[in-house]
Amino acid sequence: MARKVQHSLLTKAKTNKKDEFYTQLIDIESELKHYKNHFKDKVVYCNCDDPRVSNFFNYFSANFKNLGLKKLITACYKKQEIDLFKNKKTENGFFIEYEGEKEEKNIANTDEIDIIQFKGDGDFRSTESIELLKKSDIVVTNPPFSLFREYVAQLIKYDKQFLIIGNINAITYKEIFKLIKENKAWLGINLGRGISGFIVPEHYELYGTEARIDSAGNRIVSPNNCLWLTNLDTSKRHEDIILSKTYYGNESEYPKYDNYDGINVNKTKDIPMDYKGFMGVPITFLHKFNPEQFEIIKFRKGNDEKDLSINGKCPYFRILIKNKRLQIGNTKQRNLPC
Secondary structure, eight states: OOOOOOHHHHHHHHHHHHTOOEEOHHHHHHHHTTOGGGOTTOEEEETTOOTTTOHHHHHHHHTHHHHTOSEEEEEEOOOOOBOTTTOSBOOOOEEEEEOOOSSOOSSOOGGGSOOEEOSSOOOTTSHHHHHHHHHOSEEEEOOOGGGHHHHHHHHHHTTOEEEEEEEGGGGGSHHHHHHHHTTSOEEEEEEGGGSOOEEEOTTSOOOSTTOEEOTTOOEEEOOSOEEEEEOSOOGGGGSOOOOOBOSTTOGGGSOBOSSSSEEEOSSGGGOBTTOOSEEEEEGGGGGTOOTTTEEEEEESBOTTSSBOOBTTBOOSOEEEEEETTOBTTBOOOOOSOO
């Protein structure tokens, strides 16, 4: 007889799959090279990483001296299950503390590093993991996508610097958008196709045209819908978006919203250089957002708190912004980086 499976179990299985994305070293190197000046004398905590297989551990241990790190802590979550025969929990999480090699080595040997067992499962929300978080300066990892809101909230609560990977849709979470609006977090350098793909377990279905098995036998999925979220500053986020379009004389290309005094802009490159009022732009605008050039007003909603609409139809999520460079008596657009 076929066994009925509860909906909650199916949902949990689906969630677990989404959380089994492991970051490739090439993507870590591509992003981290822009933040080298932030790591000198700092304690880095990778709290969602098994050091035996984590490319975050590989990157930081290999570049320990080059970055001038003080310490690297890497912690691993282990699901605790009851052994029906022995009636006890079978696994605990663990962590390692790495302070560099005494001898010259290119890569740290995890077999020579003491593994410290957690009393519990090592979940990032556990008391033991939080104690390690308090001792750290910067958190760098690929956290569970299904717990992204909670994960970021913890980083903010403990006032930590961070560089983490998430789904692009995280921008639309009110908790994350609020941080971006208040200039407490922003998008990193790479986004979408700029993140080449994730290593997934053998049971994970390979999907999409870019799914592949690499030369090392790793199964790679390229969802092309992820981003880096950070509060580490880079020079890129202080570069003005180059504007070449004009509103006046091309008004028909910028329809006004039904429920908000502003115009709709379909692409970031089409933001007009001469419009002083409110503009609704795509969420991908945030990848080029310079807080010195634009002000973020609000997300998605009009004055009636319904989705922004044009002739009764709602474009995909829009962010309402205003050009800070266009002040009264100064309509000259600055097109050079700050």
